Amino acid sequence: MTEHRRSQSPPPTGPIPFRPVAVLFDRDGTLVHDVPHNGDPERVRPVRGAAEAVRLVREAGMSTGVVSNQSGIGRGLLSHDEVRRVNIRVDELIGPFDVWVYCPHHPDTGCPCRTPRPGLVTDAARRLGVRPSDCVLIGDVGDDVLAARAAGAEAILVPNGATLPEEIAAEAEPAPDVLSAVLRLLARPAQPQDVPRTDRRPA
Incomplete structure (x- = not known):
């Protein structure tokens, strides 16, 4: 994302010992190269390693989701339909x-x-039928990290050229790229089979 980058994350409270039940990804700058207020599916370009990262998450049996600020709609620069068509293209590629x-x-x-408010994370967890505390959000800016932790989820920062230096400095273990972030999660032991989940609701 290219907006609202002034927030700085507090230090993490500590690592989650098990793999998450669900992995949430920021879209722009994390899964695909950031094209501000993009409404054109033809301009979608995956970040290197993103497709493999998502494939590994799915093969490991974890749920996947995307959470994203799309203020272009509120600004009158995009329609819901344009955002959905871009999301469909991301789905196809990654x-x-x-x-x-x-x-x-x-x-x-x-x-x-x-973001940095927690609503996207809590809504994604609800739709997936899991607790926010069983989710990890992978994103490229401090607001992604703040939103995850405000919801009770874990966050992994994957900096890029638009990430503020203070956002990087605030994180003990940022990941160099999205694939490395996922491999870090896969190195953990699997969740116990009796982890409770909430009732799934329609997305």
Whole structure:
């Protein structure tokens, strides 16, 4: 994402000992190269290693989701249909993902879903039928990290050229790329089979 990058994350409270039940990904700058307010599926370009990372997550039996700020809708620059068509293209190139959740609101509305607020993460977890605490969010900016931790989830920062230096400095273990972040999760022991989940609800 290219917006709202001033937030700095607090230090993490400690690693989760098991693999997550679900892995959530930021879209722009994490899965695909960031094209601000992109409404054209033909401009979707996956980040190197993203497709393999998602494939490994799915093969390991973990659920997948994408959470993304899409304020271009609220700004009048995009339609919901354009965002959905771009998401479909990302699904074709990198997914499929189990759930997509995005915030369409203008940054000034104070909505509860726009990162760094937790709404996107809690909504994705609800739709997947899991607890936020059983999710990890992989994203490229401090707001992604803040949103995950505000929801009670873990976060892994994958910096790129647009990530602020202070956002990187705030993280004890940022990952060099999205594939490395996933491999870090896969190195953990699997979740016990009796991990409780919430009731699934329609996306």
